[in-house]
Amino acid sequence: MPRPGSRWAVVAGRWGCRLLALLLLVPGPGGASEITFELPDNAKQCFYEDIAQGTKCTLEFQVITGGHYDVDCRLEDPDGKVLYKEMKKQYDSFTFTASKNGTYKFCFSNEFSTFTHKTVYFDFQVGEDPPLFPSENRVSALTQVNKKIKNFRLL
Numbered sequence: 547m548p549r550p551g552s553r554w555a556v557v558a559g560r561w562g563c564r565l566l567a568l569l570l571l572v573p574g575p576g577g578a579s580e581i582t583f584e585l586p587d588n589a590k591q592c593f594y595e596d597i598a599q600g601t602k603c604t605l606e607f608q609v610i611t612g613g614h615y616d617v618d619c620r621l622e623d624p625d626g627k628v629l630y631k632e633m634k635k636q637y638d639s640f641t642f643t644a645s646k647n648g649t650y651k652f653c654f655s656n657e658f659s660t661f662t663h664k665t666v667y668f669d670f671q672v673g674e675d676p677p678l679f680p681s682e683n684r685v686s687a688l689t690q691v692n693k694k695i696k697n698f699r700l701l
């Protein structure tokens with residue numbers, strides 16, 4: 547639920563009433579999770595999501611503050627097979643279709659960073675998001691989020 551009057555309300559509304567929360571995972575009606583969390587030095591933070599076979603999923607993340615604004619990210623299927631692995635990314639987006647039922651795991655790590663702790667934002671979309679504005683694609687939706695993240699950084 548968007549907080550009335552907050553700048554987030556605009557984006558949260560556009561993204562299907564999902565709330566950006568600090569250290570709180572909130573599954574939205576579209577089957578998506580958005581979260582912003584702190585990643586200390588040499589730390590690793592993992593998240594788990596139960597996904598049914600054949601579901602299309604998209605993971606997007608961005609480092610909001612800290613060091614060189616980069617983070618390592620890794621996504622595994624229920625068998626531990628690595629579907630996605632990138633090092634030192636500031637921002638990335640990865641789409642996949644679940645090949646089996648089960649718990650998918652994705653981790654963000656700062657283990658190879660000697661810099662200060664980081665703040666990382668991600669949006670994990672499970673299943674198709676019914677578009678509020680069918681003419682718009684996800685890129686423009688993401689641009690909205692990036693604008694918001696810039697605002698967020700100033701707070």
Ligand SMILES: *[C@@H]1O[C@H](CO)[C@@H](O)[C@H](O)[C@H]1NC(C)=O
Pocket residue numbers: 598599647
């Ligand atoms: C996966 O889960 C769905 C519903 O949750 C079920 O209908 C389907 O049979 C399951 N598939 C496998 C391969 O277990």
